[in-house]
Amino acid sequence: MIRLKCNECDAFAEPLDWRCNACGGSIDIVGLPVFSPDAIHDGDFSLWRYGEMLPVEKHFTLGEGMTPLAPITIDDYTFQAKLEYLNPTGSYKDRGTTTMLNHIASYEVDEVIDNSSGNAGASIAAFASVAGIKARIFVPSDTAVESKKSLIRAFGGTIVESLNPTADVYAEAEHTTYASHAWSPYFVLGQTTVGWETWEQLGRRVPDAIATPVGHGGLFLGFYRGFKALYDAGITDKMPIMIAVQSAGVDPVIQAWEQKLDIPVSITPQHSVADGILVTVPVRGKQILSAIYETNGYAFRVENDAITQAQQRMTSQGIIIEPTSAVTVAALPQIREKIGDDAELVIAFTGNGLKNIGASL
């Protein structure tokens, strides 16, 4: 039986809750279906091919998921790139958005809110429009970029400028439905499909290692939980080494891992070009660190200059990504030193660089 349960105090929660009402902790779905290869819909080339494993009724879709997995070679080193930026609105967020909003669409909801000035805001505005649900997106009035606000509006969302979007959206969540890309357990649910796809695209094999940028860790945990579901179903006896990458100055997970702590370190964020992972308190920080420790993984930080160079380098190879996506490439020297050049590494590229084309090219 599907239920929502608090990760901190084990209290149960209601279907549209975004966090635990008892203690404020993050909630996740328990009682998920066991993964079964026979349950995959072979003729469906979107993430809904795994619909039997997703306890959500599909009301709408933009064909999200089943993004390319392509071999990329730089400096005579080859890794597998999961091109998540080729999702419909230009980022991996679409996986979480579609499961979250299809879940919400099963209830009588005519409006959702979220706080994001970036990929999540665009994704939620777009899918809410498809669902016929209004979306109000809270963005920081001081730092939100005009092009990203324009994109949210073009997708049919309403912008609410705020000096403190997080506090404002938490307050507003008392009165309306908070479709949170950071908190919603149904958002993380959608992210697990990236692990299943990667497994299928590798010929139903589990890679040796996975590296992703980490903000709130939705994509990172998606990979981990996707492979864990395969492991728990007895389909594989192997888990990939999980590697988290953050930018110097916004590295609460990296610092915690270096100090062998169970929860992220409290930090004062500094400037970073990786604007998609400017997260000082990851909602599921404990789960991220646990996944790293359990898989004998790593956590690496990278500098702004290295990120920018990596982004330009990837674009010159046909991979047009946002700076945030490039942190894993910037971390390649550190990754290769630890896992070796023979290990099969999958890197996820999160956001489409075409969004910045006027600004940064």
Place this chain on the structure above:
Amino acid sequence: MIRLKCNECDAFAEPLDWRCNACGGSIDIVGLPVFSPDAIHDGDFSLWRYGEMLPVEKHFTLGEGMTPLAPITIDDYTFQAKLEYLNPTGSYKDRGTTTMLNHIASYEVDEVIDNSSGNAGASIAAFASVAGIKARIFVPSDTAVESKKSLIRAFGGTIVESLNPTADVYAEAEHTTYASHAWSPYFVLGQTTVGWETWEQLGRRVPDAIATPVGHGGLFLGFYRGFKALYDAGITDKMPIMIAVQSAGVDPVIQAWEQKLDIPVSITPQHSVADGILVTVPVRGKQILSAIYETNGYAFRVENDAITQAQQRMTSQGIIIEPTSAVTVAALPQIREKIGDDAELVIAFTGNGLKNIGASL
């Protein structure tokens, strides 16, 4: 046996020829493998799943193809949208580019040229970089937009500004390899995969009708030839009604169809917001018209205002497309009047609107 043959005078051509040396006509591949469902590589989720039907050695890939097919509803009318703009460089051109450049990469070629200031130029620059081949892209010095030139450069291409890119590239083609998105038979070959994917995504069914924008007709003929291959293999006894859409003022195919002519009408082009189909002399114009007549199809023109409205409308539904992509939506009233609301219609969206995000949103 695979050979290249002139569509006009039946002369044979050499593997790297871009047109007939005898008469200057367009050339196409003859002796292609018969389509076989058993030959599809099920575990490959790119267009290379049809590799057995593509007489090209795969040297590299960005995971192009297998774009989403998503149901879209506007005004209580539902059609299937093939989201070609979710290919790696943001347009359907990647299908043709990958087969053309993988073919070329089998020969000792260290540089290619093409004339395009838009999606084709970006696609060829990107895939040439992946292939380790230099790309020089000829663009019109008077009209090429800075953002598109920046994208070509970011992908590793070299821009050559020219007052007459077509004449200059034809002259330069005497000395180097012309990788022409308009002429190359291997470019059109890659486009056929869009028909095969659509057939698979519909549950191995042929839709009632296909509508695409038409410039040189690569995508249009790709659909037609893809379905024709299924028909010729005895997999279906049905061909879809082929519908070509052009913008008012740049409508050589529409005028020809209205006058029941076999070749496009000679026109003086006027301003159009659909900048991807500003083609006055389609290379395979005769083949485009033949496909329309053979399938009892249609050819419709649409006005600039209707195109812009259609683009904004689609974006507000999560479909972020270029103006060129929106011509088919602008033509929906004309299409529905002819084929009726019960016919299953597939519309292809060709270019990613994120490329224009700074400019037009």
